[in-house]
Amino acid sequence: MIRELTEKDHPIVMDFLLQDPSINLFIIGDIEAFGYHASFQKLWGEFHEGDINAVLLKYFESYIFYCKDKNHFDVSAFAAIMESNNTPVTLSGRTDFVEKFENLPNLILGTKKVTYFAQCGTKKEMQRTETIKKAKVADIDRILTLQRSIDEFSTTDQTKNMLTKAIEAKTGRTYFLENEKGEIISSVSTTAENSQSAMIVGVCTHKEYRNKGYASTLMTALVNDVLDEKQYVCLFYDNPNAGKIYKKIGFEDIGLWTMYR
Known part of the structure; x- marks a missing residue:
């Protein structure tokens, strides 16, 4: 029934x-x-x-x-x-x-899209050499400036509202790094945070600052902080090269996730 x-x-x-x-x-x-x-x-x-x-x-x-x-x-x-x-x-x-x-x-x-579904339940030791900041609502426009500079990202009119609501309702958080000019050069976010887990989204680094480990540093810091409060951190990915980076942080594949949209 x-x-x-x-x-x-x-x-x-x-x-x-x-x-x-x-x-x-x-x-x-x-x-x-x-x-x-x-x-x-x-x-x-x-x-x-x-x-x-x-x-x-x-x-x-x-x-x-x-x-x-x-x-x-x-x-x-x-x-x-x-x-x-x-x-x-x-x-x-x-x-x-x-x-x-x-x-x-x-x-x-x-239209069908299949991705890997991975989770992490173990914190990873790290030494923070960069100054990692947690975004406030006032930082969202600068985060969107970074995302719009990246071809792989698709931002819409709703993106700002979603980021704002996530911060205000505490259903998501964003960590970022700045350059000496105060421009955001790398960021990573969570969404759908609940009492048990959170989903990693929005992993991005400006094209001029890639291959320096910035995204991995941000992800590790964010994962560690979330795991102080919850059991698991999860993410989707479909790029095997990205998957290798996530697995170094501690993520393990637990299945496949399909979306029809």
Whole structure:
């Protein structure tokens, strides 16, 4: 049976999601931040003999799915919830789970992108030779100036709002390094911070300052500080060379993550 979840279900839902806190980072964070009755968020659960075995989160127009067993949930029933009148659906989750929704006759998924999902739960010793700063709202414009200078980055009108809200709500933080002119030359951020974990995003270094270890220094400092408060730090990557750097810091691959958008 699939039904919409409410705060009455919260204990059993969290026990279920915390079996895999890293993979469920986004769902846990959204429940902690917005609960079960926000106008832009809904959750559904599938139950079998009183136990929950799958959860679907809708956050605005995006969905995240998680289940206990990829071979034992009602794919068609969850797909019916997501059907959107011939508009491609934005869906993400662990690859072997969400691939079950491919090729269904009544569900159109967005363009598929598969990335590695890695986590780190161990702090790494480091000597800070540079002055690392934690961003405040007043620093966001300078961070965006750096990101806009990098071809691989795609900033939108919402990027500033997202960074601002993350800092103000303490659901994310950004560390950065400056040059002698006060220009930000490297930065790294977290997002979706919850009581258990956080996601690393926005790793970037100005092209003139690369190959000096700045991003690794920032990431190590940020990971260490987050792990003072939480169990895990996570990240996505699809570049094997970047993966080698992350693994030196202490990240380990724990699976694949797929997004259709």
